[in-house]
Every structure is written in C-alpha cells, then in structure tokens.
Amino acid sequence: GAVVSQHPSWVICKSGTSVKIECRSLDFQATTMFWYRQFPKQSLMLMATSNEGSKATYEQGVEKDKFLINHASLTLSTLTVTSAHPEDSSFYICSAYTGGIYGYTFGSGTRLTVV
Amino acid sequence: GQQLNQSPQSMFIQEGEDVSMNCTSSSIFNTWLWYKQEPGEGPVLLIALYKAGELTSNGRLTAQFGITRKDSFLNISASIPSDVGIYFCAGQRETSGSRLTFGEGTQLTVNP
Numbered sequence: 001g002a003v004v005s006q007h008p009s010w011v012i013c014k015s016g017t018s019v020k021i022e023c024r025s026l027d028f029q030a031t032t033m034f035w036y037r038q039f040p041k042q043s044l045m046l047m048a049t050s051n052e053g054s055k056a057t058y059e060q061g062v063e064k065d066k067f068l069i070n071h072a073s074l075t076l077s078t079l080t081v082t083s084a085h086p087e088d089s090s091f092y093i094c095s096a097y098t099g100g101i102y103g104y105t106f107g108s109g110t111r112l113t114v115v
Numbered sequence: 116g117q118q119l120n121q122s123p124q125s126m127f128i129q130e131g132e133d134v135s136m137n138c139t140s141s142s143i144f145n146t147w148l149w150y151k152q153e154p155g156e157g158p159v160l161l162i163a164l165y166k167a168g169e170l171t172s173n174g175r176l177t178a179q180f181g182i183t184r185k186d187s188f189l190n191i192s193a194s195i196p197s198d199v200g201i202y203f204c205a206g207q208r209e210t211s212g213s214r215l216t217f218g219e220g221t222q223l224t225v226n227p
Binding site for chain 1: 148150155156157158159160163203213214215217218219220222
C-alpha cells in the first residue's frame with residue numbers, strides 16, 4: 001500500500017531557529033501534498049496545500065513567510081518553520097493525495113517543541 | 116478550515132460493547148472518510164465512502180454515507196481494548212476540491 005515517510009518524528013529547537021520537516025511518498029507519486037497542524041486534544045487543521053512545481057496555497061490565517069512549503073518533486077514536500085517560537089510547538093502532519101485508489105495517505109507526524 | 120460536527124466528543128465503554136459515532140454538516144460532501152489516530156501518530160484510514168447511501172464494512176467497523184450527503188456514521192461492534200484511540204471523520208466537500216475537512220474527533224476509551 002501507499003506509504004508516506006515523515007521526518008523527523010520529533011524535534012526540539014531553540015526559539016528563533018528554523019526547522020525543516022520532510023515528507024516523502026515512498027511507492028507512489030503525490031500530485032498534491034497537504035500540511036496540517038494539530039494541537040493537543042484537537043482536530044487536524046489544514047495549513048496549506050501544495051502541488052508539485054507550483055506555489056503552495058495557504059489557508060486563511062497561516063503565515064506563508066513563516067511556514068515555507070516546497071514541493072520540488074512528486075515524491076518530496078518539505079515544511080520549514082522559520083524563526084520558530086514556543087507558540088509554534090505543535091504536531092505537524094503531512095498527507096499525500098493521488099486521487100486514485102490510494103486517495104489520501106498520512107505521514108506519521110512530527111512533534112515540534114520550541115523552547 | 117471549517118470542521119465537521121462530530122459526536123460524541125468522548126466515549127467510555129466496556130469491552131464487548133458496540134459503539135456509534137457520527138458527523139454532520141450543513142455542506143454537501145462527495146467523499147466521507149473515517150480515520151483512527153493513536154498518540155503520536157498520523158491518522159490511519161479505516162473506511163472510505165464515495166456514494167450517497169453507501170454502507171461499507173471493514174471487519175467490526177461499519178460506516179455509512181448519508182443519503183443527504185451531509186452526514187456519516189461509524190459503528191464499531193464488540194469493542195476490544197485495542198480500539199482505544201481518537202476517531203475522526205473527514206469529508207471532501209463538493210466546493211473544496213481535494214481538500215479535506217475534519218471532524219473534531221471522538222476519543223474512545225475501552226475498559227477491559
């Protein structure tokens with residue numbers, strides 16, 4: 001079946017630094033990648049949608065200069081949290097969409113803690 | 116983005132009991148998906164529904180796509196301790212392309 005590999009699974013960083021999260025589709029090509037954030041005991045909130053080779057579309061209220069998304073190939077998308085602050089601490093999850101039988105495949109998530 | 120109305124928020128049941136949860140919306144959906152999420156993990160797909168009225172089973176799980184296309188339910192029969200987790204509905208709205216809207220989740224606790 002379809003697998004999305006997300007790394008790292010957890011990261012602790014200092015305030016003001018940047019963190020990059022990677023999502024790779026291992027055995028299929030993802031035309032679209034979605035990035036979500038999830039706070040404790042809450043649902044997944046869509047941050048942005050990215051299509052390979054084009055700029056990401058951000059949801060209302062999500063700062064595009066803070067959450068940089070790159071989708072350079074059909075198998076790799078990255079989310080960079082720039083100048084991270086404690087309020088950026090959250091669980092970030094990617095999801096690859098193919099539109100076919102695999103539909104949506106989620107990564108295992110990245111727990112970001114900013115200290 | 117908008118969220119679906121999912122209920123109940125939490126359930127505490129005894130092993131062997133049946134469980135039912137549902138999602139409703141004022142919007143029309145083309146696809147309904149049910150996921151389970153365990154702590155520190157991403158959601159895992161349980162059941163996908165693509166047509167109004169569709170009733171689909173996956174082992175002890177059964178889900179239905181409402182006739183109005185605005186709701187869906189998930190039933191779990193004869194619950195076991197490993198059913199513990201958070202269950203989310205998610206829908207692909209008619210007007211939102213491939214973007215998914217998620218419900219608020221149902222936290223299920225199963226007492227042995």
